[in-house]
Amino acid sequence: MSPTTPSGEARGPVATLRRIAFLMERQREETRRIEAFRNAARTILPLPEEEVRQRVEAGTLTELSGIGPSTAAVITDAANGVVPERLVELEKTAGPLATGGEELRARLRGDLHSHSDWSDGGSPLEEMAMTAMELGHDYLVLTDHSPRLRVANGLSPERLTRQLGVVEAVNEHLDGAFTLLKGIEVDILDDGSLDQTPEMLDRLDLRVASVHSKLKMDAAPMTKRMLGAVRNPHTNVLGHCTGRLVTGNRGTRGQSQFDAKAVFGACAEKGVAVEINSRPERRDPPTKLLELARDLGCLFSIDSDAHAPGQLDMLDFGAARATEAGIDPDRIVNTWERDRLLEWASARL
Ligand SMILES: [Zn+2]
Ligand SMILES: [Zn+2]
Numbered sequence: 001m002s003p004t005t006p007s008g009e010a011r012g013p014v015a016t017l018r019r020i021a022f023l024m025e026r027q028r029e030e031t032r033r034i035e036a037f038r039n040a041a042r043t044i045l046p047l048p049e050e051e052v053r054q055r056v057e058a059g060t061l062t063e064l065s066g067i068g069p070s071t072a073a074v075i076t077d078a079a080n081g082v083v084p085e086r087l088v089e090l091e092k093t094a095g096p097l098a099t100g101g102e103e104l105r106a107r108l109r110g111d112l113h114s115h116s117d118w119s120d121g122g123s124p125l126e127e128m129a130m131t132a133m134e135l136g137h138d139y140l141v142l143t144d145h146s147p148r149l150r151v152a153n154g155l156s157p158e159r160l161t162r163q164l165g166v167v168e169a170v171n172e173h174l175d176g177a178f179t180l181l182k183g184i185e186v187d188i189l190d191d192g193s194l195d196q197t198p199e200m201l202d203r204l205d206l207r208v209a210s211v212h213s214k215l216k217m218d219a220a221p222m223t224k225r226m227l228g229a230v231r232n233p234h235t236n237v238l239g240h241c242t243g244r245l246v247t248g249n250r251g252t253r254g255q256s257q258f259d260a261k262a263v264f265g266a267c268a269e270k271g272v273a274v275e276i277n278s279r280p281e282r283r284d285p286p287t288k289l290l291e292l293a294r295d296l297g298c299l300f301s302i303d304s305d306a307h308a309p310g311q312l313d314m315l316d317f318g319a320a321r322a323t324e325a326g327i328d329p330d331r332i333v334n335t336w337e338r339d340r341l342l343e344w345a346s347a348r349l
Helices: 013-026 031-044 049-058 069-079 085-091 102-107 125-134 157-172 198-202 219-231 260-270 287-295 309-324 338-346
Strands: 139-142 179-187 206-210 273-277 299-303
Touching: 013 031, 013 069, 013 085, 013 309, 031 069, 049 069, 069 085, 102 309, 125 139, 125 157, 125 179, 125 309, 157 179, 157 198, 179 198, 179 338, 206 338, 219 260, 260 273, 260 287, 273 287, 273 309, 287 309, 299 309
Parallel strands: 139 179, 179 206, 273 299
Antiparallel strands: none
């Protein structure tokens, strides 16, 4: 399922279903609507090809749980070597999501911020890893939420420990060209401390720290809170720093107020990367702050903050913004090779 496969080429049923889901996700269609295609792919994946063929001929695909009339039609087309009309339409949207950042996007080797269904993402971590590989990434950092973020099913130390075992198992099945890295999006608590035990944070490859609560706190305590997180040696990336939402079905939200010069100055001093969050509803940091961070000498990471596999492709938006701001690619940590990235991420521990 390479995203670059020419649209005229027919794929097998599982690849066709996954391709449809991928293209819907990268356009931010609702996860609920996409789930049918992901579920159908999961249902037929373990079946022998012969059984799928027989069911196509007998018209009994819909007897399988997870397959309805529309996904059965897609499977039938694909099994018959036909590209379904639905996919033909979606392929028309398959080009870059943004213009102006193509060169930088091609230099990005991975993604430092992504979620699986262990917290509030929509897909298993294996599916996230597989799609990241298909996008040509060398690495993907899995950064599910921390315990206090209960609305997002944040991971307790026990669940995170279990997840790390699964990540190791996934990597054992890969040839080493791609690595799923151990990470977290850890909440920055009101007092600036991080919402996970230091022991667990030590076990991770990389840590994104973000504010998710009390976004309207006064500037002085918010600055202190963010400085606390940036100075914490566990923090590698300051996630979506203003918390703003500029569009989308969650509505809009203004940006948090804080002394950006102080916070970005501390990021530059400590080697913490300022995240360029690629999600179109975030566009965080806003342009003025992005330019301030650039002028203060900060490192950056261009992240998708994907909650579904197709959203991993949203890096296009962040790359376009970074290019527009004239940021030197070597200051963007996910243009770095994996080993350089890992060295940087563990340097302050
Ligand atoms: Zn977040
Ligand atoms: Zn996130």
